[in-house]
Structure formats: C-alpha cells, structure tokens
Amino acid sequence: MKTIALIFDFDDTLLPDSTTALLESYGIDSKDFWGRSVKELIRSGYEPALAYLNRILENVGEKKALGLLGNKDLHSFGQSMDSCFYPGLNSLFKELRENTKSISNQIEIEFYILSGGLQDLIEGSPFVQKNFSAVYGCQFGENQDTGAIHQIKRCVTFTEKTRYLFEINKGIRPAQVLENQYIVNKDVPTKNRRVPFKNMIYVGDGLTDIPCFSLVKKMGGIAFGVFNPQEQKSAKRALLEFLNTDRVVSMHAPKYRKTDELGSLLRAATTNVANKIKLESQEAESD
Numbered sequence: 001m002k003t004i005a006l007i008f009d010f011d012d013t014l015l016p017d018s019t020t021a022l023l024e025s026y027g028i029d030s031k032d033f034w035g036r037s038v039k040e041l042i043r044s045g046y047e048p049a050l051a052y053l054n055r056i057l058e059n060v061g062e063k064k065a066l067g068l069l070g071n072k073d074l075h076s077f078g079q080s081m082d083s084c085f086y087p088g089l090n091s092l093f094k095e096l097r098e099n100t101k102s103i104s105n106q107i108e109i110e111f112y113i114l115s116g117g118l119q120d121l122i123e124g125s126p127f128v129q130k131n132f133s134a135v136y137g138c139q140f141g142e143n144q145d146t147g148a149i150h151q152i153k154r155c156v157t158f159t160e161k162t163r164y165l166f167e168i169n170k171g172i173r174p175a176q177v178l179e180n181q182y183i184v185n186k187d188v189p190t191k192n193r194r195v196p197f198k199n200m201i202y203v204g205d206g207l208t209d210i211p212c213f214s215l216v217k218k219m220g221g222i223a224f225g226v227f228n229p230q231e232q233k234s235a236k237r238a239l240l241e242f243l244n245t246d247r248v249v250s251m252h253a254p255k256y257r258k259t260d261e262l263g264s265l266l267r268a269a270t271t272n273v274a275n276k277i278k279l280e281s282q283e284a285e286s287d
C-alpha cells in the first residue's frame with residue numbers, strides 16, 4: 001500500500017483560533033492575553049509556544065479565571081467546536097478518499113494535524129476523531145490530586161513541527177514515541193520510508209508553519225498557504241513571508257469546497273500525486 005499524507009496546521013487553517021475561543025469562553029480578554037501578557041514573556045526571551053502555555057497555566061487555580069481546568073475540559077471544549085470548521089472540509093475528505101481509491105486501490109490517503117495549539121482540545125472534536133490519523137500538538141500534565149493542568153508536558157514549537165513530519169515520513173506512530181522519545185532519529189533508508197515527502201501535501205497559515213513549508217517543498221512535496229483576505233495584516237504577511245520567498249505554491253482563503261480555490265487545488269494536487277505514484281508503481285513492475 002502506498003500512502004499520501006495531507007497535513008494541516010489547525011488554528012486559522014481548519015477553523016478560527018481555538019485557544020482564543022477557549023480563553024474567551026472563560027471570560028479572559030484574548031486581546032490582552034496575546035497582545036500584552038504573552039508578548040511580554042516573548043520579549044523577555046520566552047519561546048512563543050512556551051510563553052502562551054505558561055500564561056495559560058498562570059490562569060489555572062481555584063480562584064483564577066480558568067478554575068481547575070483539566071485535560072478533560074479541553075477535550076469537551078474541543079467537542080463543542082465542530083460547527084466552527086471552515087466550509088467544505090467534510091466533503092473534501094470524503095472525495096479525496098474516493099478519488100484516491102478510484103485511481104488505484106493500492107493507494108490510500110491519510111490526514112494529519114500538526115499544530116502549536118492544544119492537542120487535548122483538538123482531539124476532543126468528533127470531526128477530528130473521525131477524519132485524522134494523528135494529531136500532534138502541545139500538551140499539559142495534570143496535578144494528580146486536583147485534576148487541574150499544572151505542567152507543560154509537550155511543546156510544539158515552529159521548528160519542532162518538522163520532527164513530526166519526519167515521524168509521518170518514517171511511519172512512526174505516536175504510541176511508539178511514548179516508548180522511545182528519540183525513535184525519530186532512527187536511520188531508515190529512503191526507499192523504506194512509509195510516506196515519502198513527495199507524497200505529502202502541507203497546508204498552514206502561520207509563521208510557525210514556515211519550516212514545514214520549506215521542508216516539504218524542498219523534498220518534492222506540495223505546500224499551500226492559507227490567509228485571511230479580509231485582514232490587511234494577513235495579506236501583507238502572505239506576500240512578504242510566504243509568496244515572495246517561494247515557500248508555498250500559492251495562498252488562499254481557508255475554504256475547502258469543490259468550487260473554492262483551495263478546495264479545488266487540493267483535489268487536483270491529490271489526484272496528481274496519486275497518478276504519479278500509480279505510474280511509478282507500473283514502471284517498477286515493468287522493470
């Protein structure tokens with residue numbers, strides 16, 4: 001079986017920022033949280049993902065804004081977010097599976113989420129549970145007595161994101177990583193890797209996606225960027241950081257229906273990759 005991997009960033013790529021929605025649901029002023037509180041730590045030298053995770057933890061406690069927030073609360077918040085996904089994703093996944101199968105029943109397509117957001121929240125979504133092979137994101141450890149989150153368990157920074165691309169590439173499952181944190185460094189000959197980079201399509205919107213864009217593109221895969229055409233800042237960043245620097249094939253609004261730009265390009269890109277895999281297999285057989 002040959003595998004195509006379609007890998008998505010989460011926040012602002014598949015739906016509006018989920019951490020912001022979580023904070024606001026607890027009455028926290030998200031503008032102040034990101035614009036002042038998190039920024040303050042970043043300016044003093046904190047890695048951005050660690051900065052926001054620490055600021056979340058500071059808000060956890062009996063009389064604090066997030067109360068005794070536990071991972072199960074993140075999970076149930078994620079469960080409530082299914083109606084927030086950008087349009088067209090349900091039919092996109094269904095059609096991509098069918099299209100791939102119709103090209104060859106020896107080719108399968110898998111979907112992944114690679115995010116600097118909160119993994120327990122993301123995994124709470126029934127839509128995510130139904131469609132994605134794995135979710136990689138930041139995680140908290142819980143205080144055993146209170147059940148409240150109190151430590152940072154895993155932090156997915158921007159360069160760390162590429163580690164998970166290599167795990168997908170080498171066919172390493174998250175459960176195997178629990179046994180051996182360094183398993184991704186295992187030497188696997190290119191021809192034995194489960195998902196070659198050229199079979200990967202990456203979709204993301206932010207500065208944290210740049211190392212993934214670059215890696216996927218450099219290794220022969222396809223990278224699409226997402227931006228919000230309604231926001232001047234987002235358009236400016238799309239142009240300066242992503243398009244001018246050739247990091248992505250193109251940038252689009254996050255809309256995934258057949259008739260939307262990104263939706264139709266993802267369908268075309270997947271068909272293209274599947275046809276190439278089929279041709280390669282036929283050539284290998286006739287050799």
Ligand SMILES: [Mg+2]
Nearest residue numbers: 009011012206
């Ligand atoms: Mg994002």
